[in-house]
Amino acid sequence: MDNQPTAAVDTRYWRFCILMGPVFVAVFYYCWGVLGHNFPPFAPNTPASEVAGWYRENVNSIRFGMVVAMTFAPAYGVWGYGIAKVLEEVVGKDNILVQLARVGAAWTTITLLIPTSFWLTAAFRPEALPDWMIQMLYDMAWLLIDLAYAVTSVQLFALGAGFLADKRAVPFVPKWLAWYGIWVGFMFILECVMPYFRDGAFARSGILNFWIEFIIWMVWVPVLTIYAFKAVGRIERGE
């Protein structure tokens, strides 16, 4: 445990990295979510002709949205590394939880980039693709982005467990937020049933597997960011 005064810690760029979390959420929400018709997504039982038609009519906005979303996907990883630097000041540089938090953030970035490229593929030449193929690309992207939940859970669990080990009188991250992250990691398991349903609460567009799952994760990022910013100030003051 490394709870000694840490005034000498070089915190240059930390704030920039940590700021990337909310930037990622905002950009991804608009570009991937709104422009790409992913927030909320087409229900799985939407006819292929409707999905394909929407892609053909909005091809340029989808391309723009996916290109920007891919450009900003690494912002999640940058944020994750920034948060992991704060965690280092709680559990020590060599603690495996720090490594897991980093790798969880890095893997999550990959699982955001790859499906986004599938949506972009569907928008690359939609006029030449049959309806079913556009629908297949859309489905494939959703199956990957949802079912890759476990890599983000690695980050959530590692950060949760790590910040709970903070012995300061006022910890960098409050206990409730550390536990909230762990809870979000567990909640993601609902995604396991997503492939079985084309409508209802467990479908990719359903109240449980879309609205609740995505919102609880997207809330966690900015809230943790606020506490991480405060923590950087405290680290600089040697608290």
Added chain:
Amino acid sequence: MSTSPANTSSNTSPGFSGPGDSGVWFFIIADMCAFAVFFLVFIAGRIANPELYETSRQMLDLRFGLANTLILLTSGAFMAQAARDAQRGLWLKSRQMMIATLITGLPFGVSKAIEWKAKFDHGLSLTTNEFFTYYFVFTGIHFLHFIIGLGVLVVLLQTATDKHKAATTRLRWIEAGGAYWHMVDLLWIVLFAMLYLLRAA
């Protein structure tokens, strides 16, 4: 038997005076909110299609539901005693009560496995209809909570008699584990009533 009293104030979190750990309580409340949403979704589905839900409900075996309820309540009673013993500093007795909690709780897993297998043998699955979707998903997620609870209990067996840990720390985690185990009980009781007992039509 060690009798170093732990006192009843186990918590070191500022502003929190309840039993156990404030962070674990946050987790429990968040989890119960999630289950509350599950229940609302189920009720909405039942209102929309009462005949389907009633026909499906009648295909459940009430004996399993009842047995599981009794198993978890018995196990929960032992856990409550374990927490009381820990509050009095009776660490070895607390540990024994947690072993009893484990032994009386384990049949829940066996019963659930038999019940699910019987359903699969009858051709019922996650995708049979909306009722069985909820039945399998909700009881499955509850079962996952049960498995995690068993893991927590195993860790607490070690914690109870760990002389390297302060008495307040030991008590805090035993109470927190007990609160989690009671949540598993409570959620099952609601699931039992909602899935097995309430007539939809």
